[in-house]
Amino acid sequence: MSRRILIVDDATFIRSLLKDILLKNNFEIAGEAVNGQEAVTLYQQLQPDLVTMDITMPEKSGLEALKEIIQTSPNAKIIMCSAMGQQAMVLEAIKSGAKDFIVKPFQPDRVVEALEKVLSH
Amino acid sequence: MNYNTLEIDAFKEIGNIGSGNAATSLSTLLDTMVDLEITEINVVSIQDCQSMVTTEGQGFSVIHELHGDLNGIFWFVMREEDKQFLAECIAGDLNIATELVLEEVTNILGGNYLKALCDMLSLKIDLNPPILSEITSYLGSYENRINQEQILYIKNKLTINQQSVYCCINLILEPDSFQFTLQKLGVSH
Numbered sequence: 242m243s244r245r246i247l248i249v250d251d252a253t254f255i256r257s258l259l260k261d262i263l264l265k266n267n268f269e270i271a272g273e274a275v276n277g278q279e280a281v282t283l284y285q286q287l288q289p290d291l292v293t294m295d296i297t298m299p300e301k302s303g304l305e306a307l308k309e310i311i312q313t314s315p316n317a318k319i320i321m322c323s324a325m326g327q328q329a330m331v332l333e334a335i336k337s338g339a340k341d342f343i344v345k346p347f348q349p350d351r352v353v354e355a356l357e358k359v360l361s362h
Numbered sequence: 363m364n365y366n367t368l369e370i371d372a373f374k375e376i377g378n379i380g381s382g383n384a385a386t387s388l389s390t391l392l393d394t395m396v397d398l399e400i401t402e403i404n405v406v407s408i409q410d411c412q413s414m415v416t417t418e419g420q421g422f423s424v425i426h427e428l429h430g431d432l433n434g435i436f437w438f439v440m441r442e443e444d445k446q447f448l449a450e451c452i453a454g455d456l457n458i459a460t461e462l463v464l465e466e467v468t469n470i471l472g473g474n475y476l477k478a479l480c481d482m483l484s485l486k487i488d489l490n491p492p493i494l495s496e497i498t499s500y501l502g503s504y505e506n507r508i509n510q511e512q513i514l515y516i517k518n519k520l521t522i523n524q525q526s527v528y529c530c531i532n533l534i535l536e537p538d539s540f541q542f543t544l545q546k547l548g549v550s551h
């Protein structure tokens with residue numbers, strides 16, 4: 242099974258952290274995006290198996306990017322990964338097609354578990 | 363406008379719950395104890411607020427504006443000489459610039475602070491991306507933009523692992539927002 246992941250987060254720190262976790266757990270990094278706009282573009286270009294999507298980002302937020310990607314690729318597997326774990330936000334993301342929601346700060350195990358689960362469906 | 367004890371207590375509770383959750387998130391990031399001092403509440407003009415933050419305002423600050431059910435500013439400030447220590451504790455051997463780490467730390471602290479408020483009061487708030495700026499001058503431009511007599515300034519100090527390293531997390535709410543919060547808490551007169 243292919244495990245190519247697109248990491249979307251405006252923070253270098255989080256992208257490095259996620260990359261580290263993913264590589265240690267036999268995932269492949271398809272690419273990295275630093276805002277919602279880049280996420281939408283790179284999704285079309287790279288067709289990753291899964292996306293980890295931050296919410297608070299410049300240019301375009303992760304929620305907007307999620308909606309745009311789902312509109313053109315309804316089967317996209319997107320996991321939100323944000324400190325904005327408000328119930329209303331989580332609900333909006335899930336309703337808009339996100340497969341899971343990881344609240345920062347995250348534990349590596351929680352990330353790996355969520356990705357494995359979504360990829361296996 | 364004057365506020366009674368009940369209302370001031372309600373404001374304090376916002377600070378307590380928000381900062382409590384923020385402190386927990388910082389503790390998770392650092393894998394160490396984070397202590398929280400009691401919440402300071404001030405209903406002041408932005409000018410007075412500026413003079414209140416001056417000491418720490420000269421430190422390193424990261425600012426997020428918030429919009430939605432509540433409008434205002436969330437910011438993090440710490441002494442210049444401590445910032446590298448904190449960033450290294452969090453980023454470990456990932457080689458990332460101190461400022462970039464602290465931007466995300468503030469995002470996480472702010473996100474968790476607001477999550478607590480939102481879940482308690484059934485609100486939805488968006489956080490803008492971080493801005494690296496000195497807080498007093500930022501407040502100057504903010505004052506011109508919002509043009510309000512008074513704001514609610516909530517301040518909390520977090521001390522890391524009983525050491526001399528600390529940071530302050532601060533929330534400013536605009537008048538409509540703190541009135542709305544009182545309503546939601548059921549204590550508005």
Ligand SMILES: [Mg+2]
Nearest residue numbers: 251295297298
């Ligand atoms: Mg972000």
